[in-house]
Amino acid sequence: MSRFEYHQPESLQDAVALAARFGAEASFLAGGTDLLVQIERGRIAPRHVVGLHRVPGLTGIEVNGRITLGARVTHRSIERAPALAGALRCLVEGAEVIGGHQVRNVATVGGNLVNGSPAADLVPCLLVLDGAVALLGPAGERELPVERFLLGPNRTDRRADELLTRVSLPALPPRAATAFLKAGRRRAMEISVACVAARLTLDASLERCLEARIALGAVAPTAVRAHEAERLLEGQPVGPQAFERAAEAARAACRPIDDVRASAAFRQHLVGVLVRRALARCVERARLAA
Amino acid sequence: MAKIAITLEINGESHEALVEPDRTLLDVLRSELGLTGTKTNCLDAECGVCTVLVDGLAVNSCLYLAVVAQGRAVTTIEGLAPAGEGLAPTGTMHPLQQAFMDHGAVQCGYCIPGMILSAKAYLDEQPRPSEAQIREALAGNLCRCTGYQKIVDAVLAASGRMAAGTVAS
Numbered sequence: 001m002s003r004f005e006y007h008q009p010e011s012l013q014d015a016v017a018l019a020a021r022f023g024a025e026a027s028f029l030a031g032g033t034d035l036l037v038q039i040e041r042g043r044i045a046p047r048h049v050v051g052l053h054r055v056p057g058l059t060g061i062e063v064n065g066r067i068t069l070g071a072r073v074t075h076r077s078i079e080r081a082p083a084l085a086g087a088l089r090c091l092v093e094g095a096e097v098i099g100g101h102q103v104r105n106v107a108t109v110g111g112n113l114v115n116g117s118p119a120a121d122l123v124p125c126l127l128v129l130d131g132a133v134a135l136l137g138p139a140g141e142r143e144l145p146v147e148r149f150l151l152g153p154n155r156t157d158r159r160a161d162e163l164l165t166r167v168s169l170p171a172l173p174p175r176a177a178t179a180f181l182k183a184g185r186r187r188a189m190e191i192s193v194a195c196v197a198a199r200l201t202l203d204a205s206l207e208r209c210l211e212a213r214i215a216l217g218a219v220a221p222t223a224v225r226a227h228e229a230e231r232l233l234e235g236q237p238v239g240p241q242a243f244e245r246a247a248e249a250a251r252a253a254c255r256p257i258d259d260v261r262a263s264a265a266f267r268q269h270l271v272g273v274l275v276r277r278a279l280a281r282c283v284e285r286a287r288l289a290a
Numbered sequence: 291m292a293k294i295a296i297t298l299e300i301n302g303e304s305h306e307a308l309v310e311p312d313r314t315l316l317d318v319l320r321s322e323l324g325l326t327g328t329k330t331n332c333l334d335a336e337c338g339v340c341t342v343l344v345d346g347l348a349v350n351s352c353l354y355l356a357v358v359a360q361g362r363a364v365t366t367i368e369g370l371a372p373a374g375e376g377l378a379p380t381g382t383m384h385p386l387q388q389a390f391m392d393h394g395a396v397q398c399g400y401c402i403p404g405m406i407l408s409a410k411a412y413l414d415e416q417p418r419p420s421e422a423q424i425r426e427a428l429a430g431n432l433c434r435c436t437g438y439q440k441i442v443d444a445v446l447a448a449s450g451r452m453a454a455g456t457v458a459s
Contacts, residue, residue: 006294006311006357029355033335036314036353040333049311053358076347100430101408103335105347106354188429189336 031106071110090178094125123223124197124215137162150222177285194270198278219254226250247272301369316351327367338431341404348411367403389448397435
């Protein structure tokens with residue numbers, strides 16, 4: 001006997017209507033690489049699974065000033081999107097280190113967000129790009145910043161009757177660059193021990209930081225922005241001293257745990273190293289592109 | 291919670307099945323259709339023995355619902371050799387299968403269908419990969435016999451032969 005009933009809506013309206021009807025008893029299925037594992041392990045037991053494969057309009061990557069990623073955009077599509085290969089490169093770097101090809105071929109950006117893992121690699125990238133998610137429910141659509149969407153381990157602000165339809169990112173200013181770095185216990189197929197995304201915008205001289213964003217993954221109950229580290233960089237000349245101050249502030253911003261993958265102290269140490277390296281990489285990239 | 295009638299296109303042939311919607315493509319391939327070349331192990335997307343191609347892309351069939359595979363072209367290891375079914379005579383294997391034999395790239399053999407399908411998906415996209423690219427492409431396939439070197443050698447050799455057009459892919 002099947003553990004759930006399967007629904008295959010063919011429009012956003014029908015998908016949302018099913019969620020409204022079944023509420024907490026329903027789960028949306030996108031790539032399934034998190035959902036099916038959770039069902040298999042008995043962590044969740046939805047009575048209704050609403051497959052999104054036939055719902056049109058969820059797989060596009062649009063870049064025209066703003067950047068819009070549909071909820072069902074796969075990690076694979078992000079890796080291979082020419083539009084993301086330049087200043088938005090942190091997205092590519094975050095997507096290409098998740099699982100193996102088999103997972104990246106189906107796992108989606110919407111699923112990565114909704115799953116709410118503190119170690120989700122794409123999420124810090126979306127944070128430094130000032131991403132906002134769109135949630136469609138019975139009462140209509142609301143948008144909120146990714147930072148406010150994330151509430152805790154496997155907890156988000158999405159209500160049971162809401163479908164995350166896309167994530168939007170504002171256009172980057174000139175002389176901006178991004179980078180993502182991840183530390184695991186091995187180089188492939190690894191959940192992050194710690195990861196860092198960064199974005200720097202340089203001034204016309206390419207010597208001073210105009211705007212900074214730093215986000216940390218796997219070192220707090222959710223992926224988090226390191227606001228104080230960002231503040232210490234803005235308006236300052238870029239270089240090792242500024243990066244060290246930012247790294248120190250980022251170490252202070254994280255609240256890691258000890259677990260099977262690493263100790264809290266090692267995670268905190270990694271955050272400092274990765275922040276310094278990610279910032280240096282942003283400067284290199286911004287100068288190269290200018 | 292009723293069963294659903296589904297039609298799957300597997301290795302170019304149409305198969306009908308009446309399945310519970312929570313059943314995975316892996317389960318339906320093995321239990322309903324008798325296609326046991328696709329292996330079952332971790333059921334967690336860690337090991338890659340269940341790898342099949344869906345519309346040409348490698349996926350873990352253990353985390354892919356059979357109902358979702360409807361209307362898509364599924365390729366399993368049974369569909370790779372031109373001869374199609376049974377044990378094809380030597381010489382009619384897919385170049386990847388032939389290269390795995392030539393290089394002794396098989397120890398216990400359990401991971402090999404998945405290895406070959408991951409390699410095929412990657413070579414279709416990148417016909418002339420470097421050794422490092424092959425290793426990255428196979429990162430989602432574990433060989434517990436640790437026979438990686440010969441596996442990588444075999445994929446490299448097959449890519450050379452396939453790209454040179456000396457054999458059909």
